[in-house]
Amino acid sequence: FAPWTDPAATPFIRFENITKKYGNFTAVSNLSLDIYEREFFSLLGPSGCGKTTLMRMLAGFEEPTEGRILLQGQDISGVPPYRRPTNMMFQSYALFPHMTVEKNIAFGLEQDRLSKGEIEARVQEMLKLVKLEEFARRKPGQLSGGQRQRVALARSLAKRPKVLLLDEPLGALDRKLREETQFELMDIQHTLGLTFLIVTHDQEEAMTVSDRIAVMDKGVIVQVATPAEIYEAPNSRYVADFIGDINIMEATVVSAGSGNGSPGAVSLDCDGLAVAVAADQECPASAGDRVAFAIRPEKVRISLDQPADTSVNAAYGEVWDIGYLGDFSVFLVSFADGRIIRAAQANVSRLVDRPITFGDMVWLTWPRDAGLVLTR
Numbered sequence: 001f002a003p004w005t006d007p008a009a010t011p012f013i014r015f016e017n018i019t020k021k022y023g024n025f026t027a028v029s030n031l032s033l034d035i036y037e038r039e040f041f042s043l044l045g046p047s048g049c050g051k052t053t054l055m056r057m058l059a060g061f062e063e064p065t066e067g068r069i070l071l072q073g074q075d076i077s078g079v080p081p082y083r084r085p086t087n088m089m090f091q092s093y094a095l096f097p098h099m100t101v102e103k104n105i106a107f108g109l110e111q112d113r114l115s116k117g118e119i120e121a122r123v124q125e126m127l128k129l130v131k132l133e134e135f136a137r138r139k140p141g142q143l144s145g146g147q148r149q150r151v152a153l154a155r156s157l158a159k160r161p162k163v164l165l166l167d168e169p170l171g172a173l174d175r176k177l178r179e180e181t182q183f184e185l186m187d188i189q190h191t192l193g194l195t196f197l198i199v200t201h202d203q204e205e206a207m208t209v210s211d212r213i214a215v216m217d218k219g220v221i222v223q224v225a226t227p228a229e230i231y232e233a234p235n236s237r238y239v240a241d242f243i244g245d246i247n248i249m250e251a252t253v254v255s256a257g258s259g260n261g262s263p264g265a266v267s268l269d270c271d272g273l274a275v276a277v278a279a280d281q282e283c284p285a286s287a288g289d290r291v292a293f294a295i296r297p298e299k300v301r302i303s304l305d306q307p308a309d310t311s312v313n314a315a316y317g318e319v320w321d322i323g324y325l326g327d328f329s330v331f332l333v334s335f336a337d338g339r340i341i342r343a344a345q346a347n348v349s350r351l352v353d354r355p356i357t358f359g360d361m362v363w364l365t366w367p368r369d370a371g372l373v374l375t376r
């Protein structure tokens with residue numbers, strides 16, 4: 001069940017026409033966004049695009065210049081951070097170095113004047129949740145980076161917020177630990193049934209953990225969708241380029257729509273290379289428009305043999321470079337005019353009779369429904 005696909009579902013968090021200005025500078029511009037209960041939602045974008053500012057406004061550390069934020073339908077303007085049902089975990093973790101792990105976790109609960117018994121019970125529950133029971137008496141300086149990150153997580157969750165805000169939570173961890181922790185975060189989010197909002201500039205991280213992602217650019221949201229939709233159907237060059245690897249070529253529309261027999265059929269001229277695209281949706285461009293043709297490297301097949309099937313798209317070029325990545329290899333194939341298309345092949349095919357190598361002349365092929373026409 002995906003609440004965002006249900007028009008009757010009430011958003012848990014609603015950003016309504018939010019603008020945030022610092023002096024003359026607009027950090028967030030007339031932005032609207034709905035996030036649903038129990039979603040693991042990511043704000044993704046390059047440095048300075050306004051992700052953290054948006055999160056800080058939800059936490060109450062900043063007030064919007066215009067617009068309002070609703071939490072479960074209630075306008076939370078002017079409500080101080082400590083009275084909001086949100087809690088923010090910072091990248092720096094901000095642990096108290098002189099306090100033990102359990103004291104760090106208990107700190108916010110003591111401030112809230114919970115009973116001793118209740119505090120003890122919650123600290124134990126949190127230690128168990130983040131698998132740090134054995135480390136309760138240690139101080140942050142006696143822990144690894146990953147363990148410190150868990151203490152920070154436990155402390156943020158101890159107060160039982162309805163929404164946990166995570167600002168680049170895994171930025172300080174090495175790659176392997178980061179990947180493990182991503183799955184742990186998802187597990188904890190499922191177990192507790194909370195709404196998680198994460199800020200990240202790491203597209204793989206956003207793809208891994210999120211139910212949905214908002215891709216941001218210069219204070220606005222460019223696309224909001226599930227990871228698979230963002231990857232398979234980016235709505236713009238910006239999103240296509242930001243998420244994963246993709247070949248993008250400038251093109252002119254030769255014909256689009258009904259003339260080709262099917263509403264989603266488009267013929268393109270990629271400056272000398274004819275490409276046919278079949279999409280399940282109507283192409284918003286018409287003949288003569290300048291657009292971009294985009295295709296993921298893993299959708300491009302590479303072969304020494306000319307394709308027999310004339311219904312597929314084909315291009316001929318020279319292998320200019322090969323990147324070996326273990327599970328697959330990326331071939332950079334250069335055309336006569338110097339343009340390059342990248343083709344990624346799983347390395348199971350390394351067992352074929354004659355492997356492809358530098359300087360080989362090769363055929364690149366891809367089916368009509370594998371490419372995208374991007375109009376912006």
Ligand code: ATP
Pocket residue numbers: 022025027045046047048049050051052053054199201
């Ligand atoms: P990063 O990943 O680098 O943290 P971000 O997308 O989270 O980037 P924000 O921190 O939201 O970006 O900042 C957005 C823009 O607003 C930046 O250009 C930043 O310099 C500016 N900004 C943020 N806070 C302030 C402030 N207090 N005063 C002036 N400008 C600010």
